[in-house]
Amino acid sequence: MIDKVDTSISPKRSLEILSQREVEQLKASGSSDHSLYALFRQCTLAILHSGSANDDAKALFETYQDFDIDLIQQDRGIRLNLRNAPANAFVDGEMIASSREMIFSALRDILYSETERNNIRVDLSNSSGITDYLFHLLRNARALRAGELPKLVVCWGGHSISEVEYDYSKDVGHELGLRKLDVCTGCGPGAMKGPMKGATIAHSKQRISEGRYLGITEPGIIAAEAPNPIVNELVILPDIEKRLEAFVRVGHGIIVFPGGAGTAEEILYLLGILLHPKNRDIPFPLIFTGPPSAEAYFTQLHEFIGKTLGIEAQQKYRIVIGDSEQAAREMARGIEKVREFRLQQNDAFYFNWSLHIDYDFQIPFEATHENMATLDLHANLPKHELAANLRRAFSGIVAGNVKPDGVKAIDQHGPFKISGDRAIMEPLDKLLHSFVDQKRMKLPGSEYIPCYEIVE
Structure with a gap:
């Protein structure tokens, strides 16, 4: 029997108030897998599950399917009502302070990143625009x-x-x-x-x-x-x-x-x-x-x-x-x-503006079977471009191992197929095999089933 707790919490540090529009934005986003509410619920559940030895995201979400959050907007600030939350996040019925603080950090970041994305000032079609967007996200989180x-x-x-x-x-x-x-x-x-x-x-x-x-x-x-x-x-x-x-x-x-x-x-x-x-x-x-x-x-x-x-x-x-x-x-x-x-x-200490990052490094890579199969992994590429594509290959493997969407795709369509020059594929295959042999893909004791297949 899994112990679960109902509780009500308010912020003490990371976020004090939300506008009515922000609260309504979160509520109105619906409960689909990719809504703002679903994103916040997922992050909150992970935070409450902190300290567990289980890294199986799919099992976590299945165990706590009935976990739910109500957002209550009050004159004196926001309040969250949590139902069926993991009991390990509480001591004598009171939520651990770090968990509560991080939940409101998650709420702050998820709402602001979406609001900022829709700002007319933000231009995500070029490298400098993405860096500027990131700067504002970090500044809002008080990380700079x-x-x-x-x-x-x-x-x-x-x-x-x-x-x-x-x-x-x-x-x-x-x-x-x-x-x-x-x-x-x-x-x-x-x-x-x-x-x-x-x-x-x-x-x-x-x-x-x-x-x-x-x-x-x-x-x-x-x-x-x-x-x-x-x-x-x-x-x-x-x-x-x-x-x-x-x-x-x-x-x-x-x-x-x-x-x-x-x-x-x-x-x-x-x-x-x-x-x-x-x-x-x-x-x-x-x-x-x-x-x-x-x-x-x-x-x-x-x-x-x-x-x-x-x-x-x-x-x-x-x-x-x-x-x-x-x-x-x-x-x-x-x-x-x-x-x-x-x-x-004359560059800032708190944010490395001088570092050049190509747009290809910044655009999100979606780990689909098609995208993984069409990665350009050839030795004639400029080295920084080859590194970017190799990074995407490993990103897909991470998604297939632990990310809910990636795990679901593997369950439905089988392992990702990764292909390229033999000079690239052989050392890649050798490295991945060493990770598996050393049990670096999953927690020790669990049998790893590869989510990928190397094809020359």
């Missing part, structure tokens, strides 16, 4: 802090890593925190939680009372990677492309821990940007790191990058194995170079 020196480290990695890898990510976060650096992750468990947990202890040692633990996610992935309770700033962006751009615009450097298809997608996205000729001289510290047991993982990844994107791509990052202090020290030195460059270019 003018006047602060560069110190935000983005940490990427798997949500279902081993205990040894998790402990190592926590050690790295601790070393970052001792150097007074803040942490931004995809906000989920595993390698997204570890660095934040380590940094909280270090910040306490350094008597830093306002450390930042910024979590950036998107509706399609939140159910499989529910926000961890350490996150004190949650931002939900409309799609994976906005989420990825947000990481590289607000972060001052990136550390990558072991992961699976989602982590590979993030790496390829960033390498594609750094390989663009217009970004050649822009400093952006990128470090791959893990415990000694993860050395084989990074060796395989390094080999894949070399065979598909070449030595220039391999030169964009450093690999540090089994030395959390060195990883943090190198990141701190890299961020100092970022600070000097931004001062020279």
Whole structure:
């Protein structure tokens, strides 16, 4: 028997009031799978489910089919009535504070992103327009802090890593925190939680009372990677492309821990940007790191990058194995170079305007069978374009693994077919097989059924 709770909550921090028009907009959107209400309900359910070891979004939504939200607009502000909510989000009948705060962050972001999208000022038909749209979303979420020196480290990695890898990510976060650096992750468990947990202890040692633990996610992935309770700033962006751009615009450097298809997608996205000729001289510290047991993982990844994107791509990052202090020290030195460059270019510390991101990197990729089958994966492409298409391939695999729409498509039509040059397909197939063998596609103990098929 699943314990469920009925409750009523009001915001205390992230959002205080909504206009009557905004409330009506959410109510009037209906209950279809792609309505604003359905989006908010999905994100709220994932937030309330935080801390669970189950990353099966389909099972979550089936278990809580009767979960419902009523929005009550009052003169003194908004109130949400929740019915049949997961009981693990409550202590003695009262909702955990971080869960309540993140629910209203989700409401804020979902409503504003839709309102802003329909603003006559917004132009999503070109690269600069999309970046401007993203800037306004982040500013509305109060994720941009003018006047602060560069110190935000983005940490990427798997949500279902081993205990040894998790402990190592926590050690790295601790070393970052001792150097007074803040942490931004995809906000989920595993390698997204570890660095934040380590940094909280270090910040306490350094008597830093306002450390930042910024979590950036998107509706399609939140159910499989529910926000961890350490996150004190949650931002939900409309799609994976906005989420990825947000990481590289607000972060001052990136550390990558072991992961699976989602982590590979993030790496390829960033390498594609750094390989663009217009970004050649822009400093952006990128470090791959893990415990000694993860050395084989990074060796395989390094080999894949070399065979598909070449030595220039391999030169964009450093690999540090089994030395959390060195990883943090190198990141701190890299961020100092970022600070000097931004001062020279008169660029903002809180948002990387100088970085050039092609429109192809910004437009949402829909993981359909047709789109996956027609990806251009050929060796004669410019390397930054090949990286973009490889990123889309991994994005489709992530969708087929954990996103509700992707899982549904696989159930109905079978695995995605991915094809291209043998010089690309062979290392891709080898890398994916290594992910499966190392149980990096799903939680340990569950049998992984591939949602893809490699075709030369």
